[in-house]
Amino acid sequence: MRLGIGLPHQRADGRSFTSDEVMDRARAIEAAGFDGIWVPDSIGRLQTPRPDPLMWLLLAGAATRRVELGTAILQVPLRRTVELAQRLLTLHAVTRGRFVAGLGAGSTVADFNALGVDYEARFKTLADALPRMKRLFRGEEVDSASLHPWPDAIGGPPIVIGSWESGPWLVRAAREYDGWMASGGMTSFTALATGIKRYRDAGGKRALVGTIDVDLSAPSAVLDDNDRFHLRCGPEEAAHRLQRLVELGYDDALLRPRIPRDQERPRHHNEGDPTDAELHAIRALVPLESVVH
Secondary structure, rough: OOOEOOOOOOOOOOOOOOOHHHHHHHHHHOOOOOOEEEEEEOOOOOOOOOHHHHHHHHHHHHHHHEEEEEEEEEHHHOHHHHHHHHHHHHHHOOOOOOOOEEEEEEOOOOHHHHHHOOOOOOHHHHHHHHHHHHHHHHOEOOOOEEEOOHHHOOOOOOEEEEEEOOHHHHHHHHHOOOOOEEEEHHHHHHHHHHHHHHHHHHOOOOEEEEEEOOOOOOOOOOOOOOOOOOOOOOHHEEEEEHHHHHHHHEEEEEEOOOOOOOOOOOOOOOOOOOHHHHHHHHHOOOOOOHHOO
């Protein structure tokens, strides 16, 4: 199983990171042995700052050489199709193919209200936008627009679809795109088992579980199969839960560190940002020799 992890969003004092700080954190993640850096997408729903995910990933890509870079999950209906395709193609090109476009319809009304976008039409918008972007990636003209991809960027990034395990987009992810991402933070072992079976039966290849909260300082307890999936537990229990994902057939686990506010931290350490030692402890949950690339 591959392990991915997110980047912190702000400093302990509430100020933004500098480009150097984002790049330093990306280097630390790569040095710890993680396989991917994945950044979520939110506009308008939260009470704390959130960066543009593609800008954060561009910095991470400039600072690293091996680690995969991905969005988890970019809400396509909130963007203009051609403009978004250009940005995705650019990131694909400058990172030499390390970028994976995790895309979806979105599920939070507040984000749509913030941009004045029709929430009810989000699936129709996604269904229209994705084929157009794929054509643009191939160098085709779409509604008088052409991106004229660089020769070594033709085809664009792999596309992973984020969707619920019971919906039709899971099957479309298997048949038309390069992967499917389930939401670990909003689902259970039972739902994950149902989803992976539907996905594999439809011919799907790469399967990821995103937004998995991790806090290895939390007390361990048995996680019921119908409870929301998380890794807020001790290392041994966390490794056991990840192994269960492997047994179900998932290829990637994308982790979201949750460091408690009252936990003793190095002075001025950024909330939600693991120390180097914590990064290595999280990475050690899955032995390197078991990683399949």
